[in-house]
Amino acid sequence: ELKVEQNPLFLSMQEGKNYTIYCNYSTTSDRLYWYRQDPGKSLESLFVLLSNGAVKQEGRLMASLDTKARLSTLHITAAVHDLSATYFCAVDGGYGTASKLTFGTGTRLQVTL
């Protein structure tokens, strides 16, 4: 059974600081997703990582994937208040492009002034 662990569960950080969220998973997969969820909202797709060593960047967020270590990271650079949200990683345990996702526990990020 595929298990996905995220840490930390909660992260309070000051504006301008850097931090990393970690996502570990238990079985081989070739597709990992990062999502953002604002309170009361649905999931916003941030990144999909498809191969070992993949790195994607969008604004202050950068995601990477190490399939050998079964580890993905979401790095936040110079945080701003607008990044406050819950971030989920999800691992594809399905087949082809029909993704059956197992989600991590989520990391609630709070960026303070």
Next chain:
Amino acid sequence: SAVISQKPSRDICQRGTSLTIQCQVDSQVTMMFWYRQQPGQSLTLIATANQGSEATYESGFVIDKFPISRPNLTFSTLTVSNMSPEDSSIYLCSVEGQRQFFGPGTRLTVL
């Protein structure tokens, strides 16, 4: 990217009743997925809906409680049957693709 809509966006229901949630996609897709997000929790896959065949349910979810229809390649429904307060959750549909997009969700409260 697929545009996914869900109806209703929210509902408050009485214990013992049933609610059917609709999911509409703006393009044809083979696989649609239904997820549940309980309050303060992560998402859990309920079932995979493939057009032309019965839905495939994950461990802990059964067809009698969560019947699913998939009449065509752009539409699916999930029914939450004989509801109890423990069914209070956000229910989200998702579709296959390179970037797994999610619908806006249906927030269900059961009293």
